[in-house]
Amino acid sequence: VVWDLHSPIIEPHDRMPFLPSEAKVRKPDEHPQMRNPAAGIFSGAGMLLQPPSRFLLKILESRAFSGPEKGVDLDCHSVEFDDVRYNVKFSVKSPQFMLISVSLPTPPPEAVFVAGLPFGAIEAVKAAYGAVAQILDPPKDGYNLTMKLNLSKLPSDEGPTSFFPKNKDSHFW
Numbered sequence: 001v002v003w004d005l006h007s008p009i010i011e012p013h014d015r016m017p018f019l020p021s022e023a024k025v026r027k028p029d030e031h032p033q034m035r036n037p038a039a040g041i042f043s044g045a046g047m048l049l050q051p052p053s054r055f056l057l058k059i060l061e062s063r064a065f066s067g068p069e070k071g072v073d074l075d076c077h078s079v080e081f082d083d084v085r086y087n088v089k090f091s092v093k094s095p096q097f098m099l100i101s102v103s104l105p106t107p108p109p110e111a112v113f114v115a116g117l118p119f120g121a122i123e124a125v126k127a128a129y130g131a132v133a134q135i136l137d138p139p140k141d142g143y144n145l146t147m148k149l150n151l152s153k154l155p156s157d158e159g160p161t162s163f164f165p166k167n168k169d170s171h172f173w
Contacts, residue, residue, distance in 0.1 A: 053080055059088050060098065060151075087140065096152040099136075101143035116144045 055078040074090040085103035104117075112119040116139075125135060125147065132153045139146035 053078070053086065055080065056086060056088065056100070085143070087143065096150060098149040098151060099140075099146065100149060101140040101146040103143045121145070 055076075059074070059076060072090075073092055074088070076086075076088045078086045078088075080086065083105040087099075087101040089099040091097070107113055107118070122135060125133060125145070129147070129149070132149055132151075134148045134150070136146040136148055
């Protein structure tokens with residue numbers, strides 16, 4: 001998990017997402033991907049999580065492909081690797097919007113956290129999602145981050161999962 005160019009880098013072992021207890025910390029200049037910060041957010045300049053959340057991907061795919069005419073209110077909860085919790089909400093009143101909240105486990109003492117999030121996480125989300133995501137402040141109670149995704153702003157030629165990285169080894173969720 002790579003959080004920010006200016007903070008220590010937390011790397012997962014055994015491909016576990018989000019701050020596993022056995023994570024090690026390296027300085028940014030010691031990390032091979034950090035030598036070229038222009039390489040992009042998913043190759044080292046921001047949050048890098050592996051593997052993607054199948055829970056989120058399936059909900060987004062099914063909701064986006066079913067279209068608003070088949071919309072129902074949806075409020076899903078999931079707990080994934082290392083106690084990462086998700087809450088995903090859709091409403092028939094606003095079918096183009098998806099609310100997603102993420103709760104992170106307690107970080108190791110050497111991790112740099114600001115306002116409940118890893119240092120640089122807000123900037124990483126903004127860079128990754130651009131106009132598609134609005135970060136809600138404060139986040140939903142019990143969560144570290146809540147975003148409102150505007151699915152109508154996704155590029156139509158790439159489909160509903162276009163904000164997931166194409167590199168199979170690098171995923172935001």
